[in-house]
Amino acid sequence: MRILGIETSCDETGIAILEEKEGKFKIKKNLVASQAKIHAKYGGVFPNLAKREHQKNLPKLFSLIEKSLFKDPPNLIGVTVGPGLDPCLWQGIEFAKNIAKKFKIPIVPANHLISHLLVNFLNFSVKKAKNFFPALGLLVSGGHTQLILMEKFLKFKILGQTRDDAAGECLDKCARILGLSYPGGPELEKLAKKFQKILPEIPEKLKKLKLPRPMIHQKNYDFSFAGLKTAVLYDFMKRTKKERESEIYKILMAKEIQEAIFEVLIEKTKRAQKEFKIKKLFFGGGVLANKTLRKKIKKEFKGCQILIPKKEFCLDNGLLPATFAFFYSHKKTFNFEKIKSLPNL
Ligand code: KG4
Ligand code: ZN
Numbered sequence: 590m591r592i593l594g595i596e597t598s599c600d601e602t603g604i605a606i607l608e609e610k611e612g613k614f615k616i617k618k619n620l621v622a623s624q625a626k627i628h629a630k631y632g633g634v635f636p637n638l639a640k641r642e643h644q645k646n647l648p649k650l651f652s653l654i655e656k657s658l659f660k661d662p663p664n665l666i667g668v669t670v671g672p673g674l675d676p677c678l679w680q681g682i683e684f685a686k687n688i689a690k691k692f693k694i695p696i697v698p699a700n701h702l703i704s705h706l707l708v709n710f711l712n713f714s715v716k717k718a719k720n721f722f723p724a725l726g727l728l729v730s731g732g733h734t735q736l737i738l739m740e741k742f743l744k745f746k747i748l749g750q751t752r753d754d755a756a757g758e759c760l761d762k763c764a765r766i767l768g769l770s771y772p773g774g775p776e777l778e779k780l781a782k783k784f785q786k787i788l789p790e791i792p793e794k795l796k797k798l799k800l801p802r803p804m805i806h807q808k809n810y811d812f813s814f815a816g817l818k819t820a821v822l823y824d825f826m827k828r829t830k831k832e833r834e835s836e837i838y839k840i841l842m843a844k845e846i847q848e849a850i851f852e853v854l855i856e857k858t859k860r861a862q863k864e865f866k867i868k869k870l871f872f873g874g875g876v877l878a879n880k881t882l883r884k885k886i887k888k889e890f891k892g893c894q895i896l897i898p899k900k901e902f903c904l905d906n907g908l909l910p911a912t913f914a915f916f917y918s919h920k921k922t923f924n925f926e927k928i929k930s931l932p933n934l
Contacts, residue, residue: 594911598673605907667914671931749810
């Protein structure tokens with residue numbers, strides 16, 4: 590099977606070709622046009638601007654793979670239909686429909702959240718992927734934070750999720766308070782890395798800097814990160830201009846923000862892992878691109894089998910809907926009229 594994947598749910602335009610032969614996957618192409626720089630000056634994603642960029646980037650990326658597609662045509666298209674930004678999703682969907690008509694092939698409408706987890710299986714054989722369950726999944730992206738129990742292959746149960754801001758959203762908002770650019774996750778990561786260097790120079794006043802770990806002791810699997818962002822804002826406001834603009838303050842804050850969020854994520858996942866006696870865990874979403882979080886997970890779940898996608902596959906890309914389309918190929922359809930954007934899926 591040869592699958593074309595199209596992703597436009599947020600601010601990355603992605604087109605990929607995924608091949609499956611005798612139960613093994615091969616990534617033929619994975620092209621991403623990121624708009625991060627364009628949105629950086631607004632401090633977040635501007636939906637209509639993002640839509641225009643997708644409109645521009647989709648034909649550009651497609652032209653780079655067109656030759657190989659005509660030489661060796663795809664059998665299936667996977668396109669992200671939600672959740673995401675409505676005007677952006679439509680760009681990908683309409684583009685996918687046109688290509689599907691050209692090649693006379695069906696489309697699988699892809700759920701972006703499930704895709705973030707399934708992309709882990711590209712390193713596996715299909716057989717091994719289907720036998721990976723029961724497993725526990727943690728999805729940490731810009732729009733979602735969910736702990737998911739998968740008792741059987743493709744049987745999902747959401748154990749808990751964020752009640753307000755997602756973890757990635759919290760990183761982005763906290764970074765903005767500190768005057769860093771969008772997306773905030775990687776900016777905070779860069780700063781936090783400098784912590785060891787400033788250790789001997791930390792002024793007395795900043796030594797006590799501590800943020801809350803929201804809901805960490807609550808016996809449920811929900812999350813809440815809006816309060817953490819408020820705590821960052823309060824701390825920032827109480828500092829003098831000189832203090833809060835100092836690099837030491839930003840480094841300390843970045844490290845503490847990361848630790849607060851990552852500790853909560855790990856603690857809740859650990860509790861679920863113990864309660865459901867599950868030794869297989871899989872992770873996904875943009876925040877998993879963070880090296881500190883990846884290391885922490887590997888350290889904290891030593892006795893378990895852990896799957897984390899390669900850094901570039903954690904972020905939005907065309908392989909996500911392509912992988913989804915492979916595993917959900919039973920949902921393929923030629924009834925293109927029915928394929929619609931589902932921003933709140
Ligand atoms: O999955 P994703 O690419 O898009 C959504 O589906 O939301 O996730 C984007 C999120 C943003 O909040 C971004 O700040 C965060 O992932 N992110 C990171 C890193 N790279 C991206 N967070 C922490 N560390 C990173 N290296
Ligand atoms: Zn995503």
